[in-house]
Amino acid sequence: MIQKLISGIVRTGAPIVVGLDPMLSYIPEHITKEAFATYGETLRGAGEAIWQFNKGIVDAVCDLVPAVKPQIAMYEQFGIEGLIAYERTVRYCKEKGLVVIGDIKRGDIGSTSEAYAVGHLGKVKVGAKEYAGFDEDFATVNPYLGSDGVMPFIRVCQEEHKGIFILVKTSNPSSGEFQDRKVDGRPLYELVGEQVARWGCECMGDTYSYVGAVVGATYPEVGKTLRRIMPKSMILVPGYGAQGGKGADLVPFFNRDGLGAIVNSSRGIIAAYKQEKYASFGSENYADASRAAVLDMKEDIASALAMRM
Amino acid sequence: MIQKLISGIVRTGAPIVVGLDPMLSYIPEHITKEAFATYGETLRGAGEAIWQFNKGIVDAVCDLVPAVKPQIAMYEQFGIEGLIAYERTVRYCKEKGLVVIGDIKRGDIGSTSEAYAVGHLGKVKVGAKEYAGFDEDFATVNPYLGSDGVMPFIRVCQEEHKGIFILVKTSNPSSGEFQDRKVDGRPLYELVGEQVARWGCECMGDTYSYVGAVVGATYPEVGKTLRRIMPKSMILVPGYGAQGGKGADLVPFFNRDGLGAIVNSSRGIIAAYKQEKYASFGSENYADASRAAVLDMKEDIASALAMRM
Numbered sequence: 001m002i003q004k005l006i007s008g009i010v011r012t013g014a015p016i017v018v019g020l021d022p023m024l025s026y027i028p029e030h031i032t033k034e035a036f037a038t039y040g041e042t043l044r045g046a047g048e049a050i051w052q053f054n055k056g057i058v059d060a061v062c063d064l065v066p067a068v069k070p071q072i073a074m075y076e077q078f079g080i081e082g083l084i085a086y087e088r089t090v091r092y093c094k095e096k097g098l099v100v101i102g103d104i105k106r107g108d109i110g111s112t113s114e115a116y117a118v119g120h121l122g123k124v125k126v127g128a129k130e131y132a133g134f135d136e137d138f139a140t141v142n143p144y145l146g147s148d149g150v151m152p153f154i155r156v157c158q159e160e161h162k163g164i165f166i167l168v169k170t171s172n173p174s175s176g177e178f179q180d181r182k183v184d185g186r187p188l189y190e191l192v193g194e195q196v197a198r199w200g201c202e203c204m205g206d207t208y209s210y211v212g213a214v215v216g217a218t219y220p221e222v223g224k225t226l227r228r229i230m231p232k233s234m235i236l237v238p239g240y241g242a243q244g245g246k247g248a249d250l251v252p253f254f255n256r257d258g259l260g261a262i263v264n265s266s267r268g269i270i271a272a273y274k275q276e277k278y279a280s281f282g283s284e285n286y287a288d289a290s291r292a293a294v295l296d297m298k299e300d301i302a303s304a305l306a307m308r309m
Numbered sequence: 310m311i312q313k314l315i316s317g318i319v320r321t322g323a324p325i326v327v328g329l330d331p332m333l334s335y336i337p338e339h340i341t342k343e344a345f346a347t348y349g350e351t352l353r354g355a356g357e358a359i360w361q362f363n364k365g366i367v368d369a370v371c372d373l374v375p376a377v378k379p380q381i382a383m384y385e386q387f388g389i390e391g392l393i394a395y396e397r398t399v400r401y402c403k404e405k406g407l408v409v410i411g412d413i414k415r416g417d418i419g420s421t422s423e424a425y426a427v428g429h430l431g432k433v434k435v436g437a438k439e440y441a442g443f444d445e446d447f448a449t450v451n452p453y454l455g456s457d458g459v460m461p462f463i464r465v466c467q468e469e470h471k472g473i474f475i476l477v478k479t480s481n482p483s484s485g486e487f488q489d490r491k492v493d494g495r496p497l498y499e500l501v502g503e504q505v506a507r508w509g510c511e512c513m514g515d516t517y518s519y520v521g522a523v524v525g526a527t528y529p530e531v532g533k534t535l536r537r538i539m540p541k542s543m544i545l546v547p548g549y550g551a552q553g554g555k556g557a558d559l560v561p562f563f564n565r566d567g568l569g570a571i572v573n574s575s576r577g578i579i580a581a582y583k584q585e586k587y588a589s590f591g592s593e594n595y596a597d598a599s600r601a602a603v604l605d606m607k608e609d610i611a612s613a614l615a616m617r618m
Contacts, residue, residue, distance in 0.1 A: 021421070023420070024434070032436075041436030041437060041438045042435060042438070043433075043440050043442070045435060046433075071417075071424075073417055073424040073425045073428070074421070074424050076428040076442065077425070077428035078428070078433055078442060079428060079433075079440070080389065080392055080396060080442075082428070084389055087388065087389060105415070105451075106382070106414070107414065107451065108414055109479060109480070109484075110481060111332070112330070112380055112382045113382070115380075115383050115386040116382045116385060118386045119382070119386035119387070119388060119391070124386045126333065126350045126351060126355045127341075127350030127354075128350060129350045131388070132388075133385065133386060133387060142453055143487065144476060144479075144487060144488065145476070145479050145481060145484060146481065146483035146485065146487055146488070147483040148483040149481070149483075167453060170454050171418070172418035172419060172454060172455065172457040172458070174454070174455035174456040175455055177455035178453060178497065178500070179455070181492040182492060182493070183490040183492060183497075184491070188487065188490060188492075191487070191490065
């Protein structure tokens with residue numbers, strides 16, 4: 001799957017993942033109106049609105065990008081009905097040829113981590129049969145519990161030819177509270193990065209490992225250091241756009257081969273029609289606005305990378 | 310809700326939470342057989358078997374303990390159908406008067422953490438209506454992302470009079486990889502514990518805070534230190550029984566008032582009938598074996614605490 005992701009990046013020229021993190025407030029009224037007319041102002045109605053909204057965006061951008069990253073929390077808040085919309089979104093994106101990174105940030109220990117891994121990346125046994133639960137291609141994983149929490153994911157990835165991105169340095173303002181604490185003079189995130197690199201070496205695709213890392217665009221200097229510590233790990237970079245990261249900030253996350261990083265944008269793409277810049281599309285054409293935002297982001301990253309060359 | 314938990318502990322004399330972490334291999338054949346006869350060897354069949362198994366245990370132990378802790382991973386591995394069984398279990402346990410601690414170990418940033426908090430502890434808005442998604446009483450939270458990840462949970466807890474347990478030192482063998490790393494000469498878990506204590510002071514019930522901590526029974530010395538650092542935080546203690554923790558190991562986790570800790574046992578209770586000690590119950594009477602295991606655990610903890618007095 002790491003090869004599919006990399007060849008997708010090369011084919012599209014866009015190291016971009018579209019974050020499908022729908023809030024009801026992002027969804028144009030014509031969609032919520034129709035969903036509520038059919039199912040009422042219910043959890044099911046919300047799930048339907050989210051699904052229709054996602055479908056519009058996926059149809060509009062699927063030829064431009066290699067991957068999407070649905071954030072499961074945005075679905076889970078609507079309970080079972082929200083998770084049905086999540087599952088439907090994952091399945092549809094895969095049908096469209098997109099690589100699906102489930103942003104689930106799970107992490108537990110032993111058999112519990114294994115259950116998460118099985119439920120999201122693998123197959124669960126029921127009697128003599130096997131079933132895939134959510135069936136994403138990649139998942140994000142929280143490393144706080146150590147190897148016991150991560151190894152079950154790696155084992156399932158090996159079997160299923162899938163991959164993970166481990167949280168190393170997150171994009172949020174308070175990420176430093178624990179991640180930046182100095183251990184023998186070096187920030188904790190470097191130690192986590194070194195561990196990711198070790199795990200990654202055991203899990204190589206052709207050129208990159210299928211054990212990657214999450215490092216926020218909001219910390220480009222950190223990105224530079226971690227890029228060096230984890231040369232073979234693909235870095236998933238959140239925090240571009242709405243969170244403040246710009247094209248120029250992204251350069252340190254890439255290797256000299258122009259690969260090694262994939263940049264997420266969520267709100268900046270899926271709610272593009274709400275920005276002044278794309279307002280002329282109108283809410284009816286929200287998906288076209290998203291397409292325009294992807295093209296602009298692609299251009300922004302490409303120029304920044306070209307300047308380095 | 311923290312008061313309900315504490316008064317439940319006092320009423321039952323059992324600072325015990327039953328971990329409802331069902332694996333299909335724990336479930337007696339008569340239950341799986343009937344579930345598969347109705348729904349086939351499907352995800353729905355698995356969900357039904359889990360639900361029936363849980364119901365039997367809850368009916369057998371609900372007068373003995375104040376709380377249960379379903380581990381959502383064990384349900385999530387069966388996809389949507391597993392999560393339906395989770396939701397059903399949560400609802401049933403609440404009907405039975407039990408406090409439900411959702412072991413979800415979620416944690417993200419800003420609006421995403423808020424979505425998790427809303428989905429598990431709060432209410433989500435759909436148009437003019439509000440709905441509770443999973444509606445547990447407490448949730449476990451991963452602190453790796455810092456305050457941005459935790460504060461949204463605390464805000465929802467304040468509104469809903471619910472609570473959280475933050476992972477500080479987990480019970481697994483590799484928990485030390487990051488949690489024990491020395492920051493200015495002190496292990497990271499102490500800094501996380503101090504932060505939990507600070508958050509906790511702002512969030513007091515009558516005697517204890519509704520911001521608690523998770524500290525594994527397998528590290529009693531650590532428990533002693535963290536008990537001191539977080540005097541007002543309830544400590545949720547996993548790792549008793551199957552993971553190796555014994556009654557005597559638990560003493561340091563309690564305050565002198567005999568409160569301040571609640572000890573989880575999962576496999577040791579829900580799969581008790583598989584142990585030699587309780588084998589005479591037979592798989593048909595698995596729930597009675599679970600009841601006996603709870604009574605033995607209560608006795609084990611009470612004697613250990615009595616020895617300290």
